[in-house]
Amino acid sequence: MSNQNGLKRYTGSERLNHWLIALLFVLAGLSGLAMFHPSMFFLSGLFGGGSLTRIVHPFIGSAMFVLFLIISLRFWHHNVLNKNDIQWLKQIGDVMANHEERLPEVGRYNGGQKAAFWVMVVSMIALVVTGVMFWRPYFVDYFSVDVRRIAAVVHAVAAWGLILTIIVHVYAAIWVKGTIGGMRTGMVSRAWARKHHPGWFKEETGQK
Numbered sequence: 001m002s003n004q005n006g007l008k009r010y011t012g013s014e015r016l017n018h019w020l021i022a023l024l025f026v027l028a029g030l031s032g033l034a035m036f037h038p039s040m041f042f043l044s045g046l047f048g049g050g051s052l053t054r055i056v057h058p059f060i061g062s063a064m065f066v067l068f069l070i071i072s073l074r075f076w077h078h079n080v081l082n083k084n085d086i087q088w089l090k091q092i093g094d095v096m097a098n099h100e101e102r103l104p105e106v107g108r109y110n111g112g113q114k115a116a117f118w119v120m121v122v123s124m125i126a127l128v129v130t131g132v133m134f135w136r137p138y139f140v141d142y143f144s145v146d147v148r149r150i151a152a153v154v155h156a157v158a159a160w161g162l163i164l165t166i167i168v169h170v171y172a173a174i175w176v177k178g179t180i181g182g183m184r185t186g187m188v189s190r191a192w193a194r195k196h197h198p199g200w201f202k203e204e205t206g207q208k
């Protein structure tokens, strides 16, 4: 949908879906970090102490996974990488230097956003699969000690991968003015769309 004020980028339910994931990500991250290293154990105070942190973390993570599954089923088709996206990623130097005019045409999402989407998918799957393996007392009997040890390491690596990706995701959302407004209100300005996502702008408006 487009009108004189701007273009519709997200529906209400997509926004709710996204912001619930963001909230659960913060809670899962804080409770996970509290258990990751003694230097961050003080964070367990936010969840009512060590035992409660340990109990709630897998439930928060599971809820986040289910909501992420829903958003990824809704958005995966917008994130299929094409030739332009690969070229965009190769020209990341021009992206950083603000030389948008040298970049190939960007559609609904740019190569960086699409790559971040797939890193999120891979890390979320890795987190849920490995997390279940050492979730006491529910599933722990199904896996040997060795398997659970490997699962714990993969879980930590996937969590760091996701945290770093989300830091970049949030930084980019702040850096490109008008992007957060899209996820907050559902609308983006026509100028924002023309400048940052010209291919999507053309699709939405039929204008060249």
Ligand code: HEM
Pocket: 009, 018, 021, 022, 023, 025, 068, 071, 075, 078, 079, 109, 113, 114, 117, 120, 166, 169, 170, 173, 179, 180, 181, 182, 183
């Ligand atoms: C914590 C603060 C977060 C902020 C400020 C934020 C901000 C945003 C914004 C502004 C967009 C719209 C981008 C656009 O329209 O071009 C977006 C899209 C999206 N965000 Fe977030 N986000 C956050 C956390 C997360 C988390 C934790 C996840 C998943 C684990 C996530 C997954 C997504 C996905 C899948 C999209 C759609 C983009 C795509 O399909 O490629 N976000 N986010």
